[in-house]
Amino acid sequence: MRYMLIHAADPDLASKWDDEAQAAFSAWIEETIRTGVNLQGSRLRPTADATTVKIRDGELIITDGPFVETKEQVAGYDLLECASLDEAVRWAGRHPSSWVGAIEVRALPERAPAAPLPKPGEGKIQYLMLVCTDPAVDAREFDRIEPVDPWVADTDGQGIRLYGSELEPPSGARTVRVRDSSAIVTDGPFAETKEQIAGFDVLECADLDEAIEVARRHPMARLGVLEVRPFWPFEED
Amino acid sequence: MGTVAADAFRQEWGRITAALIHQTGDWDLAEECAQDAFAQALRRWPRDGVPNRPGAWLMTVARNGAIDRLRRSSTYRAKVEELAVMATRETGTDSREPDAADDDGVPDERLRLIFTCCHPALAMEARVALTLRTLTGLSTAEIARAFLVPEATMAKRLVRAKHKIANARIPYRVPPADALPERVPGVLAVLYLVFNEGYSASAGENLIRRDLCDQAVALAQVLAELLPGEPEPKGLLALMLYQRSRQAARVNDRGDLVTLEDQDRARWDQVQIGLARRHLEEALAARRPGQYQIQAAIAGCHAAAPTAQATDWPRIARLYQLLADMTGSPVIELNRAVAVAMADGPAAGLAILRRLEADDALAGYYLLPATRADFLRRLGRSDEAASAYEEAAALAGTGPERRFLNARLAEVRSQAQRGG
Numbered sequence: 001m002r003y004m005l006i007h008a009a010d011p012d013l014a015s016k017w018d019d020e021a022q023a024a025f026s027a028w029i030e031e032t033i034r035t036g037v038n039l040q041g042s043r044l045r046p047t048a049d050a051t052t053v054k055i056r057d058g059e060l061i062i063t064d065g066p067f068v069e070t071k072e073q074v075a076g077y078d079l080l081e082c083a084s085l086d087e088a089v090r091w092a093g094r095h096p097s098s099w100v101g102a103i104e105v106r107a108l109p110e111r112a113p114a115a116p117l118p119k120p121g122e123g124k125i126q127y128l129m130l131v132c133t134d135p136a137v138d139a140r141e142f143d144r145i146e147p148v149d150p151w152v153a154d155t156d157g158q159g160i161r162l163y164g165s166e167l168e169p170p171s172g173a174r175t176v177r178v179r180d181s182s183a184i185v186t187d188g189p190f191a192e193t194k195e196q197i198a199g200f201d202v203l204e205c206a207d208l209d210e211a212i213e214v215a216r217r218h219p220m221a222r223l224g225v226l227e228v229r230p231f232w233p234f235e236e237d
Numbered sequence: 238m239g240t241v242a243a244d245a246f247r248q249e250w251g252r253i254t255a256a257l258i259h260q261t262g263d264w265d266l267a268e269e270c271a272q273d274a275f276a277q278a279l280r281r282w283p284r285d286g287v288p289n290r291p292g293a294w295l296m297t298v299a300r301n302g303a304i305d306r307l308r309r310s311s312t313y314r315a316k317v318e319e320l321a322v323m324a325t326r327e328t329g330t331d332s333r334e335p336d337a338a339d340d341d342g343v344p345d346e347r348l349r350l351i352f353t354c355c356h357p358a359l360a361m362e363a364r365v366a367l368t369l370r371t372l373t374g375l376s377t378a379e380i381a382r383a384f385l386v387p388e389a390t391m392a393k394r395l396v397r398a399k400h401k402i403a404n405a406r407i408p409y410r411v412p413p414a415d416a417l418p419e420r421v422p423g424v425l426a427v428l429y430l431v432f433n434e435g436y437s438a439s440a441g442e443n444l445i446r447r448d449l450c451d452q453a454v455a456l457a458q459v460l461a462e463l464l465p466g467e468p469e470p471k472g473l474l475a476l477m478l479y480q481r482s483r484q485a486a487r488v489n490d491r492g493d494l495v496t497l498e499d500q501d502r503a504r505w506d507q508v509q510i511g512l513a514r515r516h517l518e519e520a521l522a523a524r525r526p527g528q529y530q531i532q533a534a535i536a537g538c539h540a541a542a543p544t545a546q547a548t549d550w551p552r553i554a555r556l557y558q559l560l561a562d563m564t565g566s567p568v569i570e571l572n573r574a575v576a577v578a579m580a581d582g583p584a585a586g587l588a589i590l591r592r593l594e595a596d597d598a599l600a601g602y603y604l605l606p607a608t609r610a611d612f613l614r615r616l617g618r619s620d621e622a623a624s625a626y627e628e629a630a631a632l633a634g635t636g637p638e639r640r641f642l643n644a645r646l647a648e649v650r651s652q653a654q655r656g657g
Binding site: 060 | 356357358359360363397400404405406407408412419
């Protein structure tokens with residue numbers, strides 16, 4: 001089974017990211033990659049660099065900022081191959097971002113194939129596009145949602161979409177926070193908001209305008225919101 | 238001498254930063270080098286005389302400054318070469334002396350800069366700040382004062398905006414032609430917001446705030462020139478000029494607002510009205526109406542009327558109808574009610590207000606009860622007018638608007654007493 005670890009950082013705890021956390025982080029990355037558990041992942045630029053895209057009444061609405069303002073903010077993700085949810089939760093408890101915030105563990109549907117990410121092409125930039133729900137939209141609207149397959153085929157064909165998947169509903173999520181060396185595991189997503197992450201895509205684009213163009217064509221642009229967040233490779237500071 | 242440099246600063250700042258950002262991709266470097274070039278001009282022009290083409294001189298000095306700075310950091314070698322090639326091409330010599338640079342062949346990149354600063358992925362307040370900083374050269378401190386926020390807040394806003402442009406990779410370009418209809422309105426909204434900040438500033442407020450009007454007009458002019466095929470920038474420019482033409486008449490000596498009806502029309506600036514009319518005619522010739530063109534046309538109706546009574550209110554009401562259909566905005570509908578009240582009497586205006594009030598979209602907006610109060614006053618229903626003025630005054634905050642409402646309230650109260 002594949003699981004997405006959504007790292008959510010708490011700005012109040014940022015100072016707790018010390019040398020010990022850094023060392024634990026390096027060890028975690030090394031071990032998960034060596035054992036084949038870690039399929040892909042990236043740090044993300046802060047929410048200040050996020051852009052959300054939606055279409056309402058036929059009009060494109062572009063907004064500065066994340067899909068929902070919460071105290072803990074999505075700061076990165078990892079995609080793991082694990083035998084069970086419990087195993088994924090254990091990995092989350094060992095990742096130091098659970099010390100300075102939370103890690104939400106979400107299962108991917110079985111059909112999602114896994115692929116490691118290539119380095120960005122020359123002059124390209126990678127974005128994580130979070131596909132999110134909008135509580136203001138009537139749930140009945142979803143009966144009429146267009147299939148996403150043409151969008152996937154199109155963006156895959158253009159070499160823009162590198163990976164992506166729906167996520168199992170947030171009701172099946174677990175969230176891990178480590179405080180004073182003990183793990184607190186709760187049911188449900190990290191943010192108790194009505195807006196929730198329903199899926200994600202990794203995009204490789206020339207610039208933000210291209211990413212916005214891709215996002216607006218996603219069927220969820222009319223029924224939810226799409227947050228486009230630049231990758232933040234660890235070699236860049 | 239100081240004014241020559243000041244004029245050059247106003248005219249050239251945006252072109253210089255736009256070109257340097259285009260060539261180096263470095264916003265801070267561009268600003269610093271533009272700043273240095275103007276500082277040098279202030280030092281050297283009094284001594285050496287003003288160059289024949291001050292703009293070209295400044296551009297060359299700024300670019301040379303950029304080359305110097307980039308040379309010191311070796312990672313930018315490719316950019317240095319690009320800049321050096323441009324410098325040679327323009328001056329025709331390898332000379333680093335700016336006086337050789339009379340032929341200014343630098344393409345105008347301000348359109349790229351405007352579209353980038355006004356990119357929809359930036360927060361509105363960031364778009365405004367960045368536009369003013371990079372295109373007009375207002376300092377961070379000045380922009381902070383104009384928008385009544387601490388300088389540190391404004392500095393942070395600018396840094397954050399530049400970071401987002403770099404990190405999220407907002408492209409430095411003019412959107413392709415098919416994207417213009419979607420992107421131009423956002424740029425115009427930024428310029429109109431800047432204008433209105435300045436326009437609403439009272440005479441007692443700091444000069445820099447009132448200066449925003451002129452900055453916005455100058456930017457609208459640049460946009461209208463650089464996008465000759467688009468009618469809406471010309472429409473906005475016309476609208477701003479019509480509004481600015483009334484600036485001297487809209488506030489009395491005590492700093493109180495004077496309504497359009499009561500303004501001394503002799504104090505309206507006919508030069509600006511003439512300019513506005515010309516820009517509007519050019520815009521309308523494209524036969525692609527837009528909301529700024531229509532608003533300008535409405536302002537034009539007022540400007541053309543010798544007295545408030547002689548205003549073509551039926552035409553204004555029709556224009557507001559057009560605008561309401563286009564925008565669906567309840568504020569526009571409120572304005573239409575005012576025009577209809579003038580054309581067909583206050584009772585007709587009240588009927589539109591009743592529909593607006595049922596709709597609730599303008600709940601808490603002081604101009605809604607204020608307008609109702611005015612209609613009731615004109616119908617002689619003084620008691621009802623008084624309570625509507627009270628309601629409006631309670632919502633109006635402080636400042637001249639509230640003083641105006643309270644004055645009217647006292648007026649209708651005394652009428653009510655005389656009547657009853």
